Amino acid sequence: MAQLCSKPTTAMFTGKTHHSCSFLFVVLLCILGFYALHYPQSAPSSSALRNALRFRQTFLSAATNRTIASYLRALTLHPHLAGTKPSLETTSYVETHFRDYGLETHRVEYKTLLSYPAHASLSAHFSNGSYVELPLMELGLPDHQASQGLVQPYHAYSPSGSAHAKAVFVNYGRDEDYLALAALGVNVSGCVVIARKGGLSRGAVVEKAEANGALAVLLYAEGERFRKGFERGTVMKGLGDPLSPGWAGVDGAESLELEDSEVLKRFPKIPSMPLSFEAAEIILGSLAGAPVPNEWRDTAPLLQSKVGGVGPGPTTVNFTYQGENKMATIHNVFGLIRGLEEPDRYVLLGNHRDAWTYGAVDPNSGTAALLDIARRFSLMMRSGWNPRRTIILCSWDAEEFGMIGSTEWVEQNLVNLGSKAVAYLNVDCAVQGPGFFAGATPQLDSLLLEVTKKVKDPDSEAVTIYQQWTATNTDISIQRLGGVDSDFAPFVQHAGVPSVDIYYGRDFPVYHTAFDSYEWMTNYGDPLFQRHVAVAGVWGLLGLHLADDSILPFSYLSYADQLKEGYRNVWSNLLDTPVTLNPLMTSIQEFVTAAKEAEIEAKKLREQETTSDLVTLKKRALNDRLMLAERGFLDADGLQGRQWFKHLIYGPIDYESKLQMFPGISDAISRARNMSERQGQAIIEHEIWRVARAIQRAASVLRGQFT
Numbered sequence: 262m263a264q265l266c267s268k269p270t271t272a273m274f275t276g277k278t279h280h281s282c283s284f285l286f287v288v289l290l291c292i293l294g295f296y297a298l299h300y301p302q303s304a305p306s307s308s309a310l311r312n313a314l315r316f317r318q319t320f321l322s323a324a325t326n327r328t329i330a331s332y333l334r335a336l337t338l339h340p341h342l343a344g345t346k347p348s349l350e351t352t353s354y355v356e357t358h359f360r361d362y363g364l365e366t367h368r369v370e371y372k373t374l375l376s377y378p379a380h381a382s383l384s385a386h387f388s389n390g391s392y393v394e395l396p397l398m399e400l401g402l403p404d405h406q407a408s409q410g411l412v413q414p415y416h417a418y419s420p421s422g423s424a425h426a427k428a429v430f431v432n433y434g435r436d437e438d439y440l441a442l443a444a445l446g447v448n449v450s451g452c453v454v455i456a457r458k459g460g461l462s463r464g465a466v467v468e469k470a471e472a473n474g475a476l477a478v479l480l481y482a483e484g485e486r487f488r489k490g491f492e493r494g495t496v497m498k499g500l501g502d503p504l505s506p507g508w509a510g511v512d513g514a515e516s517l518e519l520e521d522s523e524v525l526k527r528f529p530k531i532p533s534m535p536l537s538f539e540a541a542e543i544i545l546g547s548l549a550g551a552p553v554p555n556e557w558r559d560t561a562p563l564l565q566s567k568v569g570g571v572g573p574g575p576t577t578v579n580f581t582y583q584g585e586n587k588m589a590t591i592h593n594v595f596g597l598i599r600g601l602e603e604p605d606r607y608v609l610l611g612n613h614r615d616a617w618t619y620g621a622v623d624p625n626s627g628t629a630a631l632l633d634i635a636r637r638f639s640l641m642m643r644s645g646w647n648p649r650r651t652i653i654l655c656s657w658d659a660e661e662f663g664m665i666g667s668t669e670w671v672e673q674n675l676v677n678l679g680s681k682a683v684a685y686l687n688v689d690c691a692v693q694g695p696g697f698f699a700g701a702t703p704q705l706d707s708l709l710l711e712v713t714k715k716v717k718d719p720d721s722e723a724v725t726i727y728q729q730w731t732a733t734n735t736d737i738s739i740q741r742l743g744g745v746d747s748d749f750a751p752f753v754q755h756a757g758v759p760s761v762d763i764y765y766g767r768d769f770p771v772y773h774t775a776f777d778s779y780e781w782m783t784n785y786g787d788p789l790f791q792r793h794v795a796v797a798g799v800w801g802l803l804g805l806h807l808a809d810d811s812i813l814p815f816s817y818l819s820y821a822d823q824l825k826e827g828y829r830n831v832w833s834n835l836l837d838t839p840v841t842l843n844p845l846m847t848s849i850q851e852f853v854t855a856a857k858e859a860e861i862e863a864k865k866l867r868e869q870e871t872t873s874d875l876v877t878l879k880k881r882a883l884n885d886r887l888m889l890a891e892r893g894f895l896d897a898d899g900l901q902g903r904q905w906f907k908h909l910i911y912g913p914i915d916y917e918s919k920l921q922m923f924p925g926i927s928d929a930i931s932r933a934r935n936m937s938e939r940q941g942q943a944i945i946e947h948e949i950w951r952v953a954r955a956i957q958r959a960a961s962v963l964r965g966q967f968t
């Protein structure tokens with residue numbers, strides 16, 4: 262944002278622009294301040310309201326599936342992995358469109374460590390002496406997309422290495438799976454582990470296999486629909502450029518050595534690769550040894566019919582992988598519309614642009630929607646609209662390697678974001694299939710629901726998304742943003758910015774494979790591009806409300822409810838322990854009171870008809886409290902052992918945990934299992950105190966009073 266701020270900016274509460282850092286600036290401010298005090302704006306707020314409503318209507322009625330389809334077609338002509346040449350073409354495509362649509366356009370580059378495959382080989386050797394070379398790449402792609410520039414399946418940041426050893430099946434590769442194997446007398450040490458995607462992240466599967474002494478890992482997705490596809494993906498731990506952990510990897514900045522222990526600890530030590538379901542069947546079908554545990558047979562057709570045993574062997578796997586880590590330039594692109602009244606308050610809409618392959622679903626369905634929002638905003642600007650606050654459309658690079666583009670930018674702009682970012686609205690895979698899904702930090706729940714009442718459902722006539730959403734779910738469920746699977750993670754978990762994430766469909770079969778193409782989208786994902794239109798509608802309307810509403814549409818009552826639910830969850834998990842939860846309870850009660858007061862104050866100010874300077878200032882002051890309350894949940898020390906994660910309510914939680922929030926408490930509960938009761942109680946209570954203090958900080962920000 263440093264770059265963004267060197268441009269002319271707009272004085273708060275006025276429409277005049279000025280250049281910062283000059284004497285003129287001070288003089289102008291005084292003059293404008295005088296004007297503002299003596300000549301309150303004349304437009305009554307009801308007409309401003311009507312205007313905002315009119316522009317939201319314009320936004321919705323300007324929707325066209327044709328434009329979205331054409332953006333998606335153009336973006337997915339070639340595979341465009343981050344750091345490669347075709348990826349630069351998509352960068353220019355987005356940049357040119359932002360510029361043509363009249364947005365102020367910026368490109369911000371970073372030099373970061375990316376990882377690419379060089380060579381791989383894989384064969385299965387059977388007990389009868391025969392062997393087969395296993396496929397290493399999707400076969401059966403339509404000719405016209407013949408694999409020009411398509412990266413072979415690999416795990417980014419896997420070390421190079423080889424292994425020729427007995428294969429062993431470890432189910433999802435969780436701790437409990439290794440325990441089940443141990444109970445069968447199976448030791449995976451010195452073997453090549455075959456695991457299926459399920460409970461754990463890719464990186465965690467490899468980490469646990471490594472801890473159990475495996476030589477290499479092959480990871481597949483179970484099911485006929487995954488038969489020929491390979492799920493590419495990263496196995497790096499943590500977010501952002503591994504060479505600049507916690508700061509921005511701009512050209513010339515401090516960069517750690519590859520051998521630095523801080524860097525090494527983020528990469529696995531044993532090599533791994535994705536495997537197609539077809540190849541997994543060949544290996545697993547020829548294993549002997551102890552029979553597959555019954556609990557593993559649950560949903561798995563392959564296991565039920567074909568797997569002879571868990572191994573190890575007799576089949577061996579001969580596996581080689583050579584990759585190279587190299588420095589690459591990545592490009593974030595920004596399109597900005599300066600706010601008229603509050604240019605120094607920012608509403609960000611973001612989506613990543615880089616893809617493992619063609620990226621029709623992941624992520625360019627989202628990019629196409631973002632470009633259509635830019636197009637519609639430009640139409641609105643031409644008919645006189647100008648947002649109250651500044652809107653920034655963000656197109657991130659290198660998300661697939663570990664949210665690198667967004668993380669570097671958030672790290673670089675941490676204080677500006679901390680003091681000025683109202684909200685971050687993320688869309689990654691906008692359309693994966695049917696059905697609306699959303700995640701949000703809870704103060705945005707009510708806005709999300711309101712907005713879905715204004716957008717037509719793409720798959721049924723005369724019904725809104727909201728109606729369809731509530732009709733198909735007994736309980737509307739809004740997910741929370743504690744995971745690290747898209748670019749909202751640095752915004753929420755490092756910077757404490759209220760965020761939303763929306764998409765249509767889930768669990769799509771071509772995820773990270775060469776089949777994630779425009780053809781798949783038009784055949785299966787969204788043949789009429791109406792789901793794209795729906796996502797763009799919700800996304801854009803969220804942005805318009807956050808940018809234009811005079812009082813920010815945040816409700817912390819919903820946050821309070823979530824905290825109470827989290828409390829009950831912790832309580833039921835610690836029932837048989839002497840741990841006291843009183844501090845947590847007390848802080849939540851404080852938060853509830855603050856949330857109720859803020860709600861009342863917001864209602865009163867919304868009803869204020871006059872736009873006198875005093876009322877404007879009062880609104881601004883309340884808005885700041887609403888914006889900053891989320892920051893209260895951040896803790897400077899972060900989560901123990903993973904300090905980059907600053908948010909004590911939402912953050913990645915171990916899959917075995919029974920908690921859905923409070924990652925620090927969850928960590929402490931699991932660490933306590935290894936300790937004496939007294940020690941355990943002490944570390945859990947310490948984490949409870951930390952969370953309680955964070956909730957108190959948020960409550961105190963919301964209240965806006967010193968103690």
Ligand SMILES: *[C@@H]1O[C@H](CO)[C@@H](O)[C@H](O)[C@H]1NC(C)=O
Binds near residue numbers: 443448449450474
């Ligand atoms: C598995 O085998 C390795 C190597 O033979 C050995 O070091 C390790 O202790 C064994 N693990 C268990 C749980 O028996």
Ligand SMILES: *[C@@H]1O[C@H](CO)[C@@H](O)[C@H](O)[C@H]1NC(C)=O
Binds near residue numbers: 387388390391546547
């Ligand atoms: C050897 O075993 C494999 C796996 O069971 C089987 O597919 C193959 O047909 C066998 N080859 C011969 C020559 O028997």
Ligand SMILES: *[C@@H]1O[C@H](CO)[C@@H](O)[C@H](O)[C@H]1NC(C)=O
Binds near residue numbers: 382425579580581
């Ligand atoms: C294993 O693969 C490597 C690399 O392709 C090859 O050089 C080696 O001969 C193979 N070993 C066996 C036993 O097939």
Ligand SMILES: *[C@@H]1O[C@H](CO)[C@@H](O)[C@H](O)[C@H]1NC(C)=O
Binds near residue numbers: 327330788789
């Ligand atoms: C857009 O939607 C209309 C109506 O559903 C449909 O007839 C048309 O084929 C769609 N266009 C594209 C490009 O999908």
Ligand SMILES: *[C@@H]1O[C@H](CO)[C@@H](O)[C@H](O)[C@H]1NC(C)=O
Binds near residue numbers: 931932935
């Ligand atoms: C518990 O202690 C053992 C042995 O010291 C260690 O290997 C393991 O990682 C610990 N587990 C946790 C959850 O800290």
